[in-house]
Amino acid sequence: MKEHLLRFVNILRGSGIRITPEEVLDCALGMEHVGLGSRSRFRRLLQATLVKRAEDLENFDRLFDLYFHSLEIPEETLPSPLEEAGPAGEAAELLAQLDGLVSPWLRELILHGLSGFPSAFPEAGSRAGLENIRFPLQIAQFVQKIRREFGIEGWRGELQGFFSALAAQGVEPGAVASLEQGLLERMGRLEEMIREYTERSAQAYLERNKPRDPPAELMEKGFGALTSWEIRSMQQAVQDLARKIRDEASLRQRRSRKGRFDLKQTLRRNLRYGGIPLEVAFRKRRKSKARIVALCDVSSSVWNASRFMLHLLYSLQDQFDKVRSFVFVDQLAEVTGFFERQEVNEAVNTALHNAGISYNRYTDYGSVFKQFHEEFLDVVNRKTTFIVIGDGRNNFFHPGDDHLARIRSRNRRVIWLNPESRGFWRFGDSMMHRYSRHCDEVRECRNLKQLIAFVNQLTL
Amino acid sequence: MFMSLQDVSERFDSQGYICSEDTATVVYLALRLGRPLLVEGPAGVGKTDLAKVLAASQGLPLIRMQCYEGLDETKALYEWEYAKQLLYTQILKDKISESLRSCESLSEAVERIATEESAFFSERFIVPRPLLRAIRSEVPTVLLIDEVDKADPEFEALLLEVLSDFQISVPEIGTLTARHIPQVILTSNNSRELSDGLKRRCLYLYLDYPGPEEETRILKKKVPDLDERLLRQVAEAVRSIRRMELKKPPSIGESIDWARTLVLLNANRLTLDTVRAGLPVLVKNPADREKVLKDLAGLLASAQRET
Numbered sequence: 124m125k126e127h128l129l130r131f132v133n134i135l136r137g138s139g140i141r142i143t144p145e146e147v148l149d150c151a152l153g154m155e156h157v158g159l160g161s162r163s164r165f166r167r168l169l170q171a172t173l174v175k176r177a178e179d180l181e182n183f184d185r186l187f188d189l190y191f192h193s194l195e196i197p198e199e200t201l202p203s204p205l206e207e208a209g210p211a212g213e214a215a216e217l218l219a220q221l222d223g224l225v226s227p228w229l230r231e232l233i234l235h236g237l238s239g240f241p242s243a244f245p246e247a248g249s250r251a252g253l254e255n256i257r258f259p260l261q262i263a264q265f266v267q268k269i270r271r272e273f274g275i276e277g278w279r280g281e282l283q284g285f286f287s288a289l290a291a292q293g294v295e296p297g298a299v300a301s302l303e304q305g306l307l308e309r310m311g312r313l314e315e316m317i318r319e320y321t322e323r324s325a326q327a328y329l330e331r332n333k334p335r336d337p338p339a340e341l342m343e344k345g346f347g348a349l350t351s352w353e354i355r356s357m358q359q360a361v362q363d364l365a366r367k368i369r370d371e372a373s374l375r376q377r378r379s380r381k382g383r384f385d386l387k388q389t390l391r392r393n394l395r396y397g398g399i400p401l402e403v404a405f406r407k408r409r410k411s412k413a414r415i416v417a418l419c420d421v422s423s424s425v426w427n428a429s430r431f432m433l434h435l436l437y438s439l440q441d442q443f444d445k446v447r448s449f450v451f452v453d454q455l456a457e458v459t460g461f462f463e464r465q466e467v468n469e470a471v472n473t474a475l476h477n478a479g480i481s482y483n484r485y486t487d488y489g490s491v492f493k494q495f496h497e498e499f500l501d502v503v504n505r506k507t508t509f510i511v512i513g514d515g516r517n518n519f520f521h522p523g524d525d526h527l528a529r530i531r532s533r534n535r536r537v538i539w540l541n542p543e544s545r546g547f548w549r550f551g552d553s554m555m556h557r558y559s560r561h562c563d564e565v566r567e568c569r570n571l572k573q574l575i576a577f578v579n580q581l582t583l
Numbered sequence: 584m585f586m587s588l589q590d591v592s593e594r595f596d597s598q599g600y601i602c603s604e605d606t607a608t609v610v611y612l613a614l615r616l617g618r619p620l621l622v623e624g625p626a627g628v629g630k631t632d633l634a635k636v637l638a639a640s641q642g643l644p645l646i647r648m649q650c651y652e653g654l655d656e657t658k659a660l661y662e663w664e665y666a667k668q669l670l671y672t673q674i675l676k677d678k679i680s681e682s683l684r685s686c687e688s689l690s691e692a693v694e695r696i697a698t699e700e701s702a703f704f705s706e707r708f709i710v711p712r713p714l715l716r717a718i719r720s721e722v723p724t725v726l727l728i729d730e731v732d733k734a735d736p737e738f739e740a741l742l743l744e745v746l747s748d749f750q751i752s753v754p755e756i757g758t759l760t761a762r763h764i765p766q767v768i769l770t771s772n773n774s775r776e777l778s779d780g781l782k783r784r785c786l787y788l789y790l791d792y793p794g795p796e797e798e799t800r801i802l803k804k805k806v807p808d809l810d811e812r813l814l815r816q817v818a819e820a821v822r823s824i825r826r827m828e829l830k831k832p833p834s835i836g837e838s839i840d841w842a843r844t845l846v847l848l849n850a851n852r853l854t855l856d857t858v859r860a861g862l863p864v865l866v867k868n869p870a871d872r873e874k875v876l877k878d879l880a881g882l883l884a885s886a887q888r889e890t
């Protein structure tokens with residue numbers, strides 16, 4: 124059982140769950156207290172000692188079911204073929220005499236039936252190299268290898284030899300025939316059991332050996348190139364990253380140099396010591412949080428970038444004084460309310476599909492800036508960071524950069540994030556050269572990695 | 584000390600705490616292996632109560648340490664009682680000058696005081712905070728470290744040290760070791776990822792909302808006046824509400840409160856009205872309330888269907 128445990132730990136590690144040797148030790152010790160009688164208790168023992176993150180629980184459950192199915196292989200309760208056939212004593216003696224005729228496993232089968240085999244599967248599987256299986260197509264190969272481990276190929280021939288020897292010794296043909304029958308049945312069942320075992324163990328190992336899609340690649344994949352499946356799988360990563368940013372930000376706050384000596388606070392704090400300054404107080408430097416206003420282009424070309432930007436902004440809401448967000452194509456609509464009422468992912472979806480603007484139009488930055496200037500200028504003030512996410516491609520409409528200039532004068536700073544490669548910014552209908560004149564910072568933001576770096580800086 | 588798994592379940596039950604076999608298994612294991620137990624899960628599922636019941640069912644005192652941002656050594660381990668030391672110094676002024684009378688020089692006087700240092704730096708002048716209290720307790724205790732995710736990562740390092748050796752070194756006195764190793768329970772609302780070291784040290788239990796059967800049993804225990812069928816409907820309804828992706832899903836305490844309001848309303852069936860009346864108890868957020876109201880009929884239907 125300890126071997127099973129170690130193999131299982133190996134599989135868990137392979138699927139990304141980190142387990143220390145100390146925890147494996149805990150698990151082994153725990154086995155003595157909990158016993159192996161109940162599958163659910165065994166499962167709980169393994170989970171409590173090996174899996175320490177809520178996110179890993181689902182994975183653990185799945186792999187546990189895949190791997191420990193063999194706890195449920197029913198014990199062969201049929202009598203051994205010999206007992207069935209008749210005078211067991213005689214045939215056993217004969218077997219002993221004819222030692223060279225049958226290989227050890229066949230002997231096991233004849234004398235004891237199938238009961239001894241299941242516990243030998245893991246060992247056979249490991250000698251056959253089952254742990255290294257990489258593709259489902261290899262399963263058949265491994266079945267063959269395991270059969271060879273038991274020496275099944277040679278059994279037919281050996282059985283013939285055995286039966287002739289029995290006949291030669293005078294055992295009656297009827298007994299030999301029923302012995303043969305019983306053995307053939309069991310051999311068939313053994314083949315089935317080998318196949319089942321191989322298939323199910325292979326599944327567990329395949330999981331572990333699967334070349335895992337390194338999230339690093341996804342982080343650097345351009346927004347435009349992401350498939351919807353990839354987007355979904357990245358959403359969890361975005362949550363985790365947001366959490367990390369938040370933790371780092373709070374660490375930074377705490378580590379920042381303490382402020383100046385605060386006389387009033389010191390005196391107050393030391394009144395109980397009779398005025399002796401045993402505890403010195405410093406003026407805490409309170410970091411002022413930024414106010415963010417984000418305008419996100421949601422035409423199809425910039426869709427994904429906007430999606431992740433909104434997601435990040437709202438996951439990190441508490442790092443900012445206030446986040447107000449808008450989406451636009453050729454009209455502007457505020458989506459802040461969705462994030463107040465809905466959970467992040469849902470809100471992002473609503474903003475991208477259902478915000479009350481027409482999504483099928485051509486992007487028109489000029490009109491959008493004008494609209495913002497006319498309707499929403501009160502949203503911004505000297506403390507606001509104004510962020511625009513868009514490719515700056517204006518479809519040859521009026522650029523409207525004078526509106527952007529007016530907006531800039533009311534803000535602390537204007538930052539433009541462009542999901543397009545910088546090299547393309549001068550071609551076609553891109554108005555970046557005009558808009559960048561009115562921005563404090565213009566950044567290329569083509570993939571999640573760059574976006575994260577930007578958001579990280581925002582929280583500084 | 585519990586004799587067996589059944590013992591855990593039974594004694595918890597007698598204290599009014601219903602838990603799954605899984606939970607009882609992990610608690611038993613933690614006690615047997617001498618490991619702290621980290622309990623994570625959504626708010627209101629009974630994490631803190633688990634510690635209380637653990638203490639009560641064994642007749643042990645519960646020492647509780649509530650974590651918060653900025654919690655540090657002085658509030659968690661110990662603090663010197665300066666005021667008391669100063670007071671004693673004042674009171675014993677005469678005695679002190681008497682014992683120093685024979686000293687010729689200043690340095691000799693200082694030496695003499697240094698030898699008596701232990702008079703003023705002893706356990707008498709230490710204000711023990713929860714961690715030290717748990718360690719120095721004359722009887723075995725249950726130590727509850729509540730909401731450890733609210734404390735800073737630096738604090739976790741301190742905690743890890745204490746939980747590994749169960750001893751605290753006070754520079755002036757020496758090392759204070761535990762008289763009895765406390766049974767430690769840590770709870771977390773999962774608002775941030777805890778440090779690896781701490782997690783490795785503990786056994787892990789994820790306490791989720793109970794299933795309908797378990798919740799019905801809990802409700803039966805806490806609100807015995809209600810008909811079982813109605814309780815079951817309540818449990819089903821609350822389960823459906825939890826599935827609705829609310830900002831703040833109803834906790835177990837809230838479903839108990841709802842059952843109690845049904846008693847007050849003398850209701851014997853779940854109707855649209857009784858559900859609506861119970862909403863303020865269950866859902867404390869206007870956005871969530873709107874969401875539930877929208878699907879009230881469907882909610883009711885599925886609750887009635889299941890029973």
